[in-house]
Amino acid sequence: MHYRVKPSTMLMLLILSAVTVVVFRGLYLPVWSCTSQPTNQKVHVLLLSSWRSGSSFLGQAFNQHPNVFYLMEPGWHLWTTMQKPGMRSMKMALRDLMRNLFLCDFSVMDSYLPDQRNISSLFMWSHSRALCSPPVCSLTPRDQFSNQTLCDKKCDSRGLEKVQEACTTYSHVVLKEVRFFELESLYPLFQDPSLDLRIIHLIRDPRAVERSREESINSFLKDSAIVLEQKSIPRAEIELLVMQEICRSHTRIFERAMQKPPPFLKGRYKMVRYEDLARNPLEELTALYDFIGLEMTPKLEEWIYRVTHGKDRRSVKDAFTITSRNAMSMSEAWRTKLSHSKVKRIQQVCRGAMSLIGYRTVDSDAEQKRLDIDLLVPREPYQFSWLPSKAEETEEPKKN
Ligand SMILES: *[C@@H]1O[C@H](CO)[C@@H](O)[C@H](O)[C@H]1NC(C)=O
Ligand SMILES: *[C@@H]1O[C@H](CO)[C@@H](O)[C@H](O)[C@H]1NC(C)=O
Numbered sequence: 001m002h003y004r005v006k007p008s009t010m011l012m013l014l015i016l017s018a019v020t021v022v023v024f025r026g027l028y029l030p031v032w033s034c035t036s037q038p039t040n041q042k043v044h045v046l047l048l049s050s051w052r053s054g055s056s057f058l059g060q061a062f063n064q065h066p067n068v069f070y071l072m073e074p075g076w077h078l079w080t081t082m083q084k085p086g087m088r089s090m091k092m093a094l095r096d097l098m099r100n101l102f103l104c105d106f107s108v109m110d111s112y113l114p115d116q117r118n119i120s121s122l123f124m125w126s127h128s129r130a131l132c133s134p135p136v137c138s139l140t141p142r143d144q145f146s147n148q149t150l151c152d153k154k155c156d157s158r159g160l161e162k163v164q165e166a167c168t169t170y171s172h173v174v175l176k177e178v179r180f181f182e183l184e185s186l187y188p189l190f191q192d193p194s195l196d197l198r199i200i201h202l203i204r205d206p207r208a209v210e211r212s213r214e215e216s217i218n219s220f221l222k223d224s225a226i227v228l229e230q231k232s233i234p235r236a237e238i239e240l241l242v243m244q245e246i247c248r249s250h251t252r253i254f255e256r257a258m259q260k261p262p263p264f265l266k267g268r269y270k271m272v273r274y275e276d277l278a279r280n281p282l283e284e285l286t287a288l289y290d291f292i293g294l295e296m297t298p299k300l301e302e303w304i305y306r307v308t309h310g311k312d313r314r315s316v317k318d319a320f321t322i323t324s325r326n327a328m329s330m331s332e333a334w335r336t337k338l339s340h341s342k343v344k345r346i347q348q349v350c351r352g353a354m355s356l357i358g359y360r361t362v363d364s365d366a367e368q369k370r371l372d373i374d375l376l377v378p379r380e381p382y383q384f385s386w387l388p389s390k391a392e393e394t395e396e397p398k399k400n
Pocket of ligand 1: 147148149150
């Protein structure tokens with residue numbers, strides 16, 4: 001008997017074997033790259049944003065995860081310790097500070113803390129669930145959400161030894177920074193074999209950022225002076241120049257990471273828009289967890305729903321309050337609250353960033369106030385943006 005293989009069958013077989021090769025490479029490659037690294041390899045995440053962009057909320061979404069050791073703005077210590085600092089002179093010190101903290105080496109804080117230091121010397125310490133949980137404090141079991149008020153009262157103690165010990169017991173170290181304006185200084189960290197760095201870049205519509213900064217403009221004066229390199233600038237012009245710097249930094253970082261990134265950056269950067277988070281918190285956060293290798297839990301799903309839909313009667317004066325007001329309506333508040341002349345000025349200095357990230361400009365006061373006009377340009381679904389880059393990544397040996 002003769003078997004004749006039809007061309008179409010042959011093609012099917014070829015495709016099948018190609019698919020098998022791809023699938024098996026996908027299965028085995030991660031195993032190989034794991035075994036070549038220490039088994040206790042952590043994932044290090046830098047949550048990069050700027051002021052008033054929802055990073056407290058996003059930070060909390062990581063902070064509440066039982067596998068995450070989270071610190072809010074360690075760079076604050078550096079910015080407040082230096083005399084008349086500027087952005088340029090600080091970025092390497094900030095990079096090195098973060099590197100040490102990612103590696104759970106808290107001795108680096110020596111330069112920035114008083115000799116008699118407590119856990120409470122760390123900026124916003126009681127916001128970090130890990131500092132309210134064992135081994136630092138018996139108050140909050142690791143899989144529970146922490147109560148900041150109680151933590152403030154019960155979990156302070158002398159020295160940072162317990163903090164350092166706690167850090168080593170988590171699979172993920174997440175640092176949030178609003179004081180970082182470029183990626184290049186981080187390159188050595190991407191190439192450092194003791195680190196597995198991922199960057200989550202949170203961006204918010206600059207008009208909404210401005211409206212939020214307006215509420216507490218004085219609390220930003222010191223930071224603004226640093227952003228503007230301590231130049232003497234008339235008070236009335238400062239805010240617009242700072243916004244321009246913030247927008248430029250978003251453009252710089254996004255372009256660097258998305259257009260011809262160096263090989264070590266591939267698959268390690270993810271941009272997220274605050275507005276997308278507000279519209280689809282669960283989907284967006286699940287994708288972000290996925291990006292850094294964390295699992296979504298039913299408890300966290302519930303928490304996400306609660307904080308994005310809840311009513312918050314707390315004062316909005318505190319510049320660092322985590323917003324749990326209706327996230328969706330909050331993201332549009334600028335359209336009725338910010339004057340159109342100010343909107344126009346922000347649009348001028350942020351035009352490039354806005355068109356790159358997908359925020360439509362408005363041309364009149366009427367257009368600004370017509371909430372039925374959607375100003376958010378839809379982004380492609382995630383699978384289209386990251387599947388190809390993942391496939392590319394397997395073409396190259398991983399770092400180390
Ligand atoms: C935190 O604990 C305090 C004191 O027991 C309590 O009054 C408050 O309601 C708690 N907050 C939350 C969000 O559970
Ligand atoms: C440091 O913590 C101890 C409790 O361990 C407390 O008695 C002391 O007042 C704290 N110091 C500061 C400056 O908060």
